[in-house]
Amino acid sequence: MKRQFLDNFYHPIFEVQSGFNIGWDIAGIDETQIESLLRKPWTLDNLTFSDRIWRDKDQLVNELQTQLTQGLITGTPSNVLINNLADKLNTSKSNAARLVMTESAAIVAIAKEAVYRELEVELIRILATLDKKTSEICRKMDGIVIRIDDYKVGVTVPPFHPWCRSTTVPHFDDNVGQRAARDEGGKTYYVPNEMKYPEWKKTFVDGGDKSNLQEMDSTLKSFTEKVDSISGITPGYREVLIQRFNNGTNKAKEVFNRFVPNNSVSTGTAKGAWYSPREKRIHMNFVNDLSNKRGSGTTFFHEQGHLIDYANRASSEHISALDSTLNLDYNNLIRNTMRTAGTKRKTDAYRILGEVMRGEDRELLSSVSDILHGLSSTGNTSKIKGYYGHWDKGYWKSILPSTEAFAHLFEAQFDPARLAVLQQYFPETIKKFDDILGGLIQ
Numbered sequence: 001m002k003r004q005f006l007d008n009f010y011h012p013i014f015e016v017q018s019g020f021n022i023g024w025d026i027a028g029i030d031e032t033q034i035e036s037l038l039r040k041p042w043t044l045d046n047l048t049f050s051d052r053i054w055r056d057k058d059q060l061v062n063e064l065q066t067q068l069t070q071g072l073i074t075g076t077p078s079n080v081l082i083n084n085l086a087d088k089l090n091t092s093k094s095n096a097a098r099l100v101m102t103e104s105a106a107i108v109a110i111a112k113e114a115v116y117r118e119l120e121v122e123l124i125r126i127l128a129t130l131d132k133k134t135s136e137i138c139r140k141m142d143g144i145v146i147r148i149d150d151y152k153v154g155v156t157v158p159p160f161h162p163w164c165r166s167t168t169v170p171h172f173d174d175n176v177g178q179r180a181a182r183d184e185g186g187k188t189y190y191v192p193n194e195m196k197y198p199e200w201k202k203t204f205v206d207g208g209d210k211s212n213l214q215e216m217d218s219t220l221k222s223f224t225e226k227v228d229s230i231s232g233i234t235p236g237y238r239e240v241l242i243q244r245f246n247n248g249t250n251k252a253k254e255v256f257n258r259f260v261p262n263n264s265v266s267t268g269t270a271k272g273a274w275y276s277p278r279e280k281r282i283h284m285n286f287v288n289d290l291s292n293k294r295g296s297g298t299t300f301f302h303e304q305g306h307l308i309d310y311a312n313r314a315s316s317e318h319i320s321a322l323d324s325t326l327n328l329d330y331n332n333l334i335r336n337t338m339r340t341a342g343t344k345r346k347t348d349a350y351r352i353l354g355e356v357m358r359g360e361d362r363e364l365l366s367s368v369s370d371i372l373h374g375l376s377s378t379g380n381t382s383k384i385k386g387y388y389g390h391w392d393k394g395y396w397k398s399i400l401p402s403t404e405a406f407a408h409l410f411e412a413q414f415d416p417a418r419l420a421v422l423q424q425y426f427p428e429t430i431k432k433f434d435d436i437l438g439g440l441i442q
């Protein structure tokens with residue numbers, strides 16, 4: 001079959017795969033299957049044949065079916081089909097053109113059903129071309145979502161009338177998190193946002209090279225499902241989160257998938273970011289986190305760290321374990337800083353560490369800065385004043401530094417550079433945290 005015609009079928013698949021950033025070979029779409037579909041009776045009698053101008057309806061239907069099926073399969077340009085038909089049926093070109101275009105749209109719509117079923121798309125949305133010429137019926141149908149089981153060309157899906165320009169697209173309900181399932185056996189890949197249709201087709205339809213694409217494992221798939229269950233996440237932010245997750249340590253990935261439920265974020269437009277233990281959900285701002293100076297997506301993983309901490313409070317001693325290693329690391333850090341600076345006063349160490357935390361690496365050191373802020377707190381004030389910290393009065397009275405550290409340590413599992421600086425300042429705590437993560441997934 002000719003490329004142009006097949007594009008009608010591959011485009012919805014491309015829309016689905018690129019929409020979810022996942023791709024797989026679609027050998028499942030069988031061209032002979034489409035051809036046999038085309039050979040079934042498909043003419044939209046009451047829509048296009050009601051006019052009296054057609055003297056012999058049976059002859060017309062047969063002729064049209066033969067011409068159109070052959071024409072579409074061989075890729076004959078529609079103007080040639082129109083001329084042939086007008087000659088054979090002794091009718092005007094405009095009548096023939098109306099039939100050819102409308103019936104072609106109907107054929108595509110019929111074959112598209114097979115594509116949607118192949119992709120396990122359950123909901124389909126009607127998409128009208130809205131302009132001054134849009135018909136009354138298409139205006140009414142625009143945006144309507146139907147179930148695949150109600151798919152009926154000419155009734156629930158376009159073409160609704162001659163010259164109909166409406167079409168259909170797969171529909172995904174944000175809150176339901178429906179997604180296309182992948183064929184058993186084949187490999188699944190991560191499809192980057194910038195991949196356009198021609199490149200996608202070369203890769204997944206024509207069996208092109210996939211060495212530059214990242215293979216998607218079940219862990220990543222499980223993560224994307226959790227992300228897709230959260231409403232209000234833009235495609236760009238979604239991709240950032242997926243890439244960040246992908247860079248994570250294996251234990252942290254497993255812990256995330258085990259303990260983070262669907263719909264973990266209750267609002268993505270909050271002022272600030274916090275985890276509510278009462279609601280067991282996160283409030284944050286997706287737009288702010290996308291342009292986060294500390295790294296796009298760090299707040300998302302930090303707040304998920306809080307969620308995971310609270311989800312395990314009843315069955316794990318992880319907070320008290322972190323508490324003791326943090327104090328050990330902190331005392332060593334103060335002592336080493338004094339030794340290096342050749343001073344006997346702790347206040348010098350506090351000042352030096354504060355300066356480093358406010359220095360040019362302050363974004364990279366934001367977690368270290370906050371943890372030191374908490375560990376050096378005397379209640380309402382902290383001895384080590386970096387750039388990042390929980391500055392609100394009394395914060396460190398109500399929240400243990402180890403609680404905040406848990407979220408920082410978890411977030412850093414998805415960012416090697418941030419993990420490396422935490423390792424430098426809190427080596428024993430990093431070791432302990434690795435044990436804790438291991439314990440959570442046992």
Ligand SMILES: [Zn+2]
Nearest residue numbers: 302306404407
């Ligand atoms: Zn926090």
